[in-house]
Amino acid sequence: TESVLSQIAALKVQLEEYNYQYYVLDNPSVPDSEYDRVMRELIALETQYPQFLSADSPSQKVGGEALGSFSQVQHLVPMLSLDNAFDETEFRSFNKRLQDRLKDTTTLTFCCEPKLDGLAVSILYQDGVLVQAATRGDGQTGENITENVKTIRNVPLKLRGESIPHRLEVRGEVFMDSAGFAKMNELAIKNDGKVFANPRNAAAGSLRQLDSKITAKRPLMFYAYGMGIIEGGVVPDDHFAQLQALGDWGLPMSPETKLVTGVDDALAYYQDIMNRRSQLKYEIDGVVIKVNDKALQQTLGFVARAPRWAIAFKFPAQEEMTQ
Numbered sequence: 001t002e003s004v005l006s007q008i009a010a011l012k013v014q015l016e017e018y019n020y021q022y023y024v025l026d027n028p029s030v031p032d033s034e035y036d037r038v039m040r041e042l043i044a045l046e047t048q049y050p051q052f053l054s055a056d057s058p059s060q061k062v063g064g065e066a067l068g069s070f071s072q073v074q075h076l077v078p079m080l081s082l083d084n085a086f087d088e089t090e091f092r093s094f095n096k097r098l099q100d101r102l103k104d105t106t107t108l109t110f111c112c113e114p115k116l117d118g119l120a121v122s123i124l125y126q127d128g129v130l131v132q133a134a135t136r137g138d139g140q141t142g143e144n145i146t147e148n149v150k151t152i153r154n155v156p157l158k159l160r161g162e163s164i165p166h167r168l169e170v171r172g173e174v175f176m177d178s179a180g181f182a183k184m185n186e187l188a189i190k191n192d193g194k195v196f197a198n199p200r201n202a203a204a205g206s207l208r209q210l211d212s213k214i215t216a217k218r219p220l221m222f223y224a225y226g227m228g229i230i231e232g233g234v235v236p237d238d239h240f241a242q243l244q245a246l247g248d249w250g251l252p253m254s255p256e257t258k259l260v261t262g263v264d265d266a267l268a269y270y271q272d273i274m275n276r277r278s279q280l281k282y283e284i285d286g287v288v289i290k291v292n293d294k295a296l297q298q299t300l301g302f303v304a305r306a307p308r309w310a311i312a313f314k315f316p317a318q319e320e321m322t323q
């Protein structure tokens with residue numbers, strides 16, 4: 001049975017690589033049918049030889065036993081909210097505040113990304129294996145939703161690549177893309193199930209299921225946007241490079257993430273994303289603009305519960321959809 005063990009190991013590596021190409025590089029090397037065939041082969045062997053089934057296998061995305069309740073998780077690095085800017089003037093005064101505090105008017109480099117309309121979650125990887133996931137909660141204490149997050153298609157159960165920190169907390173947004181949301185509501189109407197008002201509520205409702213087998217059937221996605229705890233490893237000292245490291249380790253993020261230089265280019269980014277908002281595959285309510293340099297973030301720190309070094313630059317409210 002040595003050969004069965006190595007056969008299973010090879011299939012797991014192959015599927016993890018397919019997931020990376022499909023979800024992170026957005027460039028699959030095989031058709032979905034081939035991915036499905038290899039997955040079925042793995043599941044058949046794991047069923048026939050359960051002694052070789054491991055929790056971090058790519059087949060383990062179907063959910064487990066239902067819980068009675070959610071336990072709590074303490075966020076050692078608080079998960080904070082963001083200050084808002086609603087127009088160009090407010091965004092420019094954000095930039096002015098930065099330069100005043102840094103006593104420096106050199107042009108700042110900003111890391112920009114769309115602000116997805118989902119839920120912030122924290123995912124902890126221990127030696128590259130997903131061991132815990134939690135909601136933001138009040139920023140200090142969240143709910144343990146590990147089993148539910150494991151079922152999200154593009155969340156890797158095991159990281160890939162080298163020099164992965166011994167303990168790595170990944171932060172990002174769980175959301176439902178517009179196509180998945182429409183399909184799920186269509187199904188709900190047919191089966192007299194619960195219809196959700198919008199993708200954000202649908203994602204929240206799906207993550208709060210005590211039965212992860214229900215969550216596994218919901219079209220949830222995850223995009224990483226930062227790190228929390230980092231222990232026993234070397235990570236880059238600017239935000240954009242940290243995001244690239246997360247991508248190398250197999251974590252998906254918005255392909256719209258971009259580095260810009262100066263306040264005018266940040267405004268151009270905001271305008272560009274707003275112009276393309278209706279073409280994006282998921283709902284957003286603005287963009288997030290962060291000072292890219294980690295040392296400057298440290299210097300700028302936080303005010304109350306929000307960082308001084310980042311702002312959520314929101315779009316005007318969309319006119320109500322007419323039914």
Ligand SMILES: Cc1ccc(Cn2cc(C(N)=O)ccc2=O)c(C)c1
Nearest residue numbers: 018019022028029030031032035036
């Ligand atoms: C039947 C089936 C299997 C897989 C997928 C999506 N997908 C494809 C790949 C791939 N092509 O490398 C990798 C992972 C994955 O989740 C769909 C939509 C349908």
